[in-house]
Amino acid sequence: MLLKKLLLMNVSGHLFKWMSDFLSQRFLNIKNVNSRSEYDQTRQCLPQGSVLSPVPFNIMINDLLSFIDNAVPEINSLLYADDLVLWSTGSDIPKLESTLNSALVTLANWSLENDFKAISVKRIAGVKWGSSQSVLTSTFTSYIRPVIDYGSELLVTASDSALLKLDSVQNKALRFITGAATSTPIASMELQTEISGSSERRQYSALSLG
Numbered sequence: 001m002l003l004k005k006l007l008l009m010n011v012s013g014h015l016f017k018w019m020s021d022f023l024s025q026r027f028l029n030i031k032n033v034n035s036r037s038e039y040d041q042t043r044q045c046l047p048q049g050s051v052l053s054p055v056p057f058n059i060m061i062n063d064l065l066s067f068i069d070n071a072v073p074e075i076n077s078l079l080y081a082d083d084l085v086l087w088s089t090g091s092d093i094p095k096l097e098s099t100l101n102s103a104l105v106t107l108a109n110w111s112l113e114n115d116f117k118a119i120s121v122k123r124i125a126g127v128k129w130g131s132s133q134s135v136l137t138s139t140f141t142s143y144i145r146p147v148i149d150y151g152s153e154l155l156v157t158a159s160d161s162a163l164l165k166l167d168s169v170q171n172k173a174l175r176f177i178t179g180a181a182t183s184t185p186i187a188s189m190e191l192q193t194e195i196s197g198s199s200e201r202r203q204y205s206a207l208s209l210g
Contacts, residue, residue, distance in 0.1 A: 001114055002060050064110060071106040074099045080188045136177040137193050144173060153205035167198045
């Protein structure tokens, strides 16, 4: 399937052959202390730890978001590495359930076509009380973030432990704004809220001084 997608991207010649060789005829064994198992050929997955593996993986899932969007235009989606988030908003609960179920069916169909398997599906349902995400985001960027960023151009030389205290404030705010679980990657919440990372803002401030 990956080789087929490479052909659709007009990848050919030596590069295509090299990628084909990279994906085929791979053998592995297990070492335990001073003994090793016999070699066995693996026919699935990309080599874990290989510096090249992220590239073909990204190519493999490159069409996932457009596939879902074309099938279910009402759904919102974000993809970070191998973490996919699907969500929908509105006041009509049955319609939201139908939209999300349609998106999950579409995801299942894409997975079958591409020989993928979803490891887990988690859900986060919004509450009927409290401020909206946009209001919470505006509150954070107007009143809390300026305090975190104060003197940030001087903090690039601070210790990691000191910076971690500042970063944790923003990370907690992101989880509060999005309602995300503690296992949700920080980068995913930054994309969802369009709030840049603390370290990025510190580096930008330091470069601005130059």
